[in-house]
Amino acid sequence: xxxxxxxxxxxxxxxxxxxxxxxxxxxxxxxxxxxxxxxxxxxxxxxxxxxxxxxxxxxxxxxxxxxxxxxxxxxxxxxxxxxxxxxxxxxxxxxxxxxxxxxxxxxxxxxxxxxxxxxxxxxxxxxxxxxxxxxxxxxxxxxxxxxxxxxxxxxxxxxxxxxxxxxxxxxxxxxxxxxxxxxxxxxxxxxxxxxxxxxxxxxxxxxxxxxxxxxxxxxxxxxxxxxxxxxxxxxxxxxxxxxxxxxxxxxxxxxxxxxxxxxxxxxxxxxxxxxxxxxxxxx
Amino acid sequence: xxxxxxxxxxxxxxxxxxxxxxxxxxxxxxxxxxxxxxxxxxxxxxxxxxxxxxxxxxxxxxxxxxxxxxxxxxxxxxxxxxxxxxxxxxxxxxxxxxxxxxxxxxxxxxxxxxxxxxxxxxxxxxxxxxxxxxxxxxxxxxxxxxxxxxxxxxxxxxxxxxxxxxxxxxxxxxxxxxxxxxxxxxxxxxxxxxxxxxxxxxxxxxxxxxxxxxxxxxxxxxxxxxxxxxxxxxxxxxxxxxxxxxxxxxxxxx
Numbered sequence: 001x002x003x004x005x006x007x008x009x010x011x012x013x014x015x016x017x018x019x020x021x022x023x024x025x026x027x028x029x030x031x032x033x034x035x036x037x038x039x040x041x042x043x044x045x046x047x048x049x050x051x052x053x054x055x056x057x058x059x060x061x062x063x064x065x066x067x068x069x070x071x072x073x074x075x076x077x078x079x080x081x082x083x084x085x086x087x088x089x090x091x092x093x094x095x096x097x098x099x100x101x102x103x104x105x106x107x108x109x110x111x112x113x114x115x116x117x118x119x120x121x122x123x124x125x126x127x128x129x130x131x132x133x134x135x136x137x138x139x140x141x142x143x144x145x146x147x148x149x150x151x152x153x154x155x156x157x158x159x160x161x162x163x164x165x166x167x168x169x170x171x172x173x174x175x176x177x178x179x180x181x182x183x184x185x186x187x188x189x190x191x192x193x194x195x196x197x198x199x200x201x202x203x204x205x206x207x208x209x210x211x212x213x214x215x216x217x218x219x220x221x222x223x224x225x226x227x228x229x230x231x232x233x234x235x236x237x238x239x240x241x242x243x244x245x246x247x248x249x250x251x252x253x254x255x256x257x258x259x260x261x262x263x264x265x266x267x268x269x270x271x272x273x274x275x276x277x278x279x280x281x282x283x
Numbered sequence: 284x285x286x287x288x289x290x291x292x293x294x295x296x297x298x299x300x301x302x303x304x305x306x307x308x309x310x311x312x313x314x315x316x317x318x319x320x321x322x323x324x325x326x327x328x329x330x331x332x333x334x335x336x337x338x339x340x341x342x343x344x345x346x347x348x349x350x351x352x353x354x355x356x357x358x359x360x361x362x363x364x365x366x367x368x369x370x371x372x373x374x375x376x377x378x379x380x381x382x383x384x385x386x387x388x389x390x391x392x393x394x395x396x397x398x399x400x401x402x403x404x405x406x407x408x409x410x411x412x413x414x415x416x417x418x419x420x421x422x423x424x425x426x427x428x429x430x431x432x433x434x435x436x437x438x439x440x441x442x443x444x445x446x447x448x449x450x451x452x453x454x455x456x457x458x459x460x461x462x463x464x465x466x467x468x469x470x471x472x473x474x475x476x477x478x479x480x481x482x483x484x485x486x487x488x489x490x491x492x493x494x495x496x497x498x499x500x501x502x503x504x505x506x507x508x509x510x511x512x513x514x515x516x517x518x519x520x521x522x523x524x525x526x527x528x529x530x531x532x533x534x535x536x537x
Contacts (some may be wrong), residue, residue: 220478223496
């Protein structure tokens, strides 16, 4: 009887496992296996193709873009979070900033690409302004569609993401700790450098890794900004998926996708380790 | 931090964040050689393709929230009550989509979607299945923190000892106590689905972000208007959520 009942308990979680099997695990396995296959048999040629200079260059650019936007995003996002955490949790300023941050970090995507094209694109408002004021045409050089421009646009969702993930850590800093430090005669600077920063360091590093993974996996913004071309890995996957000229490109897409999983998995494992360590302090 | 430093920093951030939005509005009304007009904003409701896409995206938001709740909520409650050993596994699985980029899932999901299309046809709402996976990590976190703040074992035992069946326990005793968590899981899911582009564009469904990107080449004014509208709508929704959940948190006095 007991066995029957425990069996019935397991039936309760079956739909959930079945669903994830179909819509998460099977696609992932298809990618992992597909990376080692061509149309007829197993092969290493797709994996070898990852070593081609074009793919390597896209990987490098992806890493550069993710690292740059993660570092800038983490620093500025932490600063913005520190500024708004000073007020009470229910302050209107805090509500507005976090809501807007959520919209930019989570809904963003294509909309952000258009917002920046309207600002610094060929005929954007700032471009026109600069042209009229200084006679400097910044829309000519297409910088918006290369690494510096992509970094600028990516920060538009990275800073908000940092605000969202870093605010709880800042909230975890108890006022008592500051009071204790002050009672013991610590200056503001000493409190900051010897108490607050060491306590926040794991959360900051964890958020930094999360931001890196977020930028590395992002597709929509870059895809909407750059309609042709394959400067970074996600766009290279798009090119391989949608190309009708070169046969066998689909398998290259599998290999690049596998490469993306590996990179993001390494980064997210680091993130999980840091979070586990820091959660001991931040309760 | 001195107040003026604080306000200066806030001002600079405001310029960086609102600048592009103001630009987007200006660009959406600008027609070279003609006086500016709000035509593009009217097109959001008068242009069939755009209007239809907005409808599709909103429909997807609803279906995704419903399926996510139906799938995730009973499972999470059930695991807490009957299979506590599985909690770590469920958590790991729910957070897994953070590690597997949406783009990667799209690359591998063709076979699965061939079956989905075979059973359910080609209308855009079938994207719901993929979107539930996408919103899983965020929904899980909201629901998990709501469940943690509730002593569901005691609630369940009390209800069971009064003769309630498991369905009653979950649907009529526990779920009504999770209001704030369900609300925040739903709103975050809506925010994500509203802007989702990766699946929709690569699987060729005309949701709002796909149509925005499409119009970028022929009628950028409409793209600008729709982009700005999307961001404002999502921000307003999340602001609403912060007031709703802030109040219930205050009531608990946590």
